[in-house]
Amino acid sequence: MGVSGNFWDLLKPYARFQDSTFVRNKRVAIDLSYWIVQHETAVKSHVLHPHLRLTFFRTVNLFSRFGAFPVFVVDGTPSPLKSQARIARFFRGSGIDISSLPVAEEGVSVERNHKFMKCVEECIELIKLLGMPVLRAKGEAEALCAQLNKEGLVDACITADSDAFLFGANCLIKSLRPNTKEPFECYYMSDIEAGLGLKREHLIAICLLVGNDYDLNGVEGIGLETALRFVKSFSEDEILNKLQEIGKYTADFCSFGGSVPSSDENSRKAKGPLHCSLCGHPGSKSTHLKFPCEYCNSDPAEGCLEKPVSFKCNCSSCDMDRKHKQQKKNENWELKVCEKISREPNFPNENIIEIYLFSNQETVEDAGQSLCWEAPNVDVLVDFLNYHQKWEPSYTRQRILPMLSTNFLREMASNPTDKLLHEQFVFDSIHRVKIKFGHQLYVVKWKKATPAAGNSTYTIISEDSAECIHIIDEPDITEIQFSSSDGCSFMLTDEDMELVRAAFPEKVNQFLREKEQKETTSRRKETGTRSEGTPEHAATTSSKSVQLSIKEFYRASKLQKQEKFAENSSTILEDNNILSSKRKRDASNKNLSKSARRKLLFD
Known part of the structure; x- marks a missing residue:
């Protein structure tokens, strides 16, 4: 949703494709309604309560794997215009005539259906249990996301509503796919201004002409290309005022701001100098037959040259005439656009302009105080997901571990203490380096404080997860190891390399030293193996160990x-x-x- 008329196709050439490190250590405002609708569309009828399941997994991924600080924004009471447009969209999609629908009254709003609002409230409860901040907008969620971005409280907005730019957003992330190598599709307002020459009020003018979430129709007969060409002929400061002027008066070019050429000027331009019908240059043909003109550069004995089929005279008079014709053509085109605009009743709608320009959702102080990230309430979260998703407690605890470990590493980086991860595990060592989706990670080995019996390696998978093992956004399964030699148990998790270095620099340096020693020892062994033995022995060893090619084999x-x-x-x-x-x-x-x-x- 957002601006109508395939508005995203207009912005597509100016998209930036960023990797997963783009949002690391950044605050991102998320339109929760967009997530819920997207989740319902992706996995509807495949899993139990998809809005809860995918909100849980995507939040864990965004916080732990990508290292972002999510801020969830919920829609408030919609404006009467938005309610009317939503009803019209529903009936239009159902094939019902909407001409007889009543006009929305001032101050009367219609909430979304009860089922959707129940999904929203359940997601809010889940997000709060995960320790993430939730803000409720007075109106549209994307409006508050844009305001937070504009005022510097967040670094980007995650939404597919293109009208976030009309509300003042500076950076927007349209697509977010955690479990793929595909980059994030990001848009910057600065790129749109540089590429298209459009600023915020230009975009508002385009949405008034082609349609938006508050007025689905726009101006009849005006598409995206026409609207783009029309608004670019005005500066940002004057475009909305011009639309108001055109809407007030009857379609007349004088009221539009132009001037109609006088009859004397037209007659003077129409006469102009004579042009030779043979060469096409200024002058008469009879004169050019006697003496060739200065433009032809031909032999005086041969006369002027015959003009080609696509000939255009470049004299000053012809240049002025062509410019005059092009100007007249543009004026006629603008006049037609103005006529279409003037025929539209109540255009432009001042309420829509006010919503986009002056939609102050919250004060900076109120929003800033609400932006705090806390540790997940694991015990209550286990009960919540057991009740709604029928997940076993062990499954929930295992799936929340990436978020707990990330939160623990951040605390250790800022304030080192003797605190245990999940009150059970201590940082033991770095097991190895892992590459996933093109990025290097440390596989961290955590040691359990209390000893365990047995000697095994296993992963925790509940029966519930079997049905959705191929569904998007599910994080990795944590591996648990038990050792019978010393009675200790270990857990392996994937962590960001920079975060591990900030939290445990000595462990990282130790791992790098051991890795370098192993590589040095390996190189020495290879060098010693090559130098050992006689040539006959080396040849025999080589003949035994090296596989022959097919030609050598048959030879x-x-x-x-x-x-x-x-x-x-x-x-x-x-x-x-x-x-x-x-x-x-x-x-x-x-x-x-x-x-x-x-x-x-x-x-």
Whole structure:
């Protein structure tokens, strides 16, 4: 929602795509209604109470994995215009004629349906149990998000309502996908001003022309491109005043601020100098037949050159004429736009302008006092999710651990103490470096203060999580290890490298030293292995350990066959020679008959 007419497509070329580190250590204001609607659309009918489940997981991800400080903003009482527009949108989507709908009365608002409001209240209770601040706006949530951003209380707004810029937002995050490598889609008002030349009041003027959340129709016959071209012809200070002037008077160019050229000026411009029909330059054709004009640069004996099909004269008179025609064309176009605007009743709506420009939701002092982040109330949170989501206590405690560890590291970085993580675990060591979604993390090993029996490694997964293992926004499963050698149990969690360094610099330095020593030892072993043994031994080892390529393999097999064939041939030849010599001896034996000796000799 927000500005109608595919307004996001207009801003898309000026989007910045940031990685997950963009929101680290930054305050972000979140339009809770946008999250709830988005969650319902994404996983509706797949899980139990998707608004609670995804609000829980996304908050844990945003706080622990991304390192942000979320500030949740809830809608207050909508204005009568917003209520009327919401009803009109519902009937329009249902295919019902909305022309007979009553006009919203002053001060009369219609709340959202009871089911949606119940979802909002349940999410508010969950967020408070997680220790996150919740602010309730007087009107629109995106208006309060924008005001917090404008006044510097938060660094960005997370919402898909494009009218947040109309309320004064400076930085907006449109899309947020925690469990992918896809970057955040961010928009800066400074980029929009530099790229499109549009400032806040220009955007308000566009929304009045094409439609918005308070007036779905806008001005009939004016689309986004027309509105963009029209508002860019005025400065930010005068655009809204011009719209008010056009709306008050009948469509007339004089009232718009232009001037109609006089008849003398038109006749003077119409006459102009004569142009040659042959070359197209100033002067008559008869004159150019005798003497070529100065513009053609041709041989005097040949005369002027014939003008091409797409010829345009560049003399001062023709330039002025073209500028006059273009100006007239623009004036006619602006006149048509003004006529469309003047036909629109009650345009522009002063209430809409006042909502966007003067929507003061809260004072800075009140909002600043409300922005505080506390530790999650784990015990009550376990009971809450057990009642609403049917989650086992062990499952909830395991899934809240990333938030608890992040909160613990932040406290240790600011004020080192002997406090335990979740009153059970102490920081033991850095297990290894892990790369996830293109970013390096430390896998931190936590040691449980009380010893445990057994020797195993397992992860806690409840039956409830099986049905939604592929749904978005679910954080990692924490790994628990038990060691029977010393009776200690360990837990592994993924943590931000900079946060771990700030909290436990000595542990990080120790890990880096050990890692460097291992790499040095490994390199020495490889170097020693290469230098050991004779060349024959190295060749034998290489032939045994290195896999041959397919060409080398078949070449080696062929040589082996040839060698075997030559060996067999020599054996057969030797046997034949022995047999031949034996036969010769037998053939020379005189005790045998003459026919037998002949047979032995020639067989």
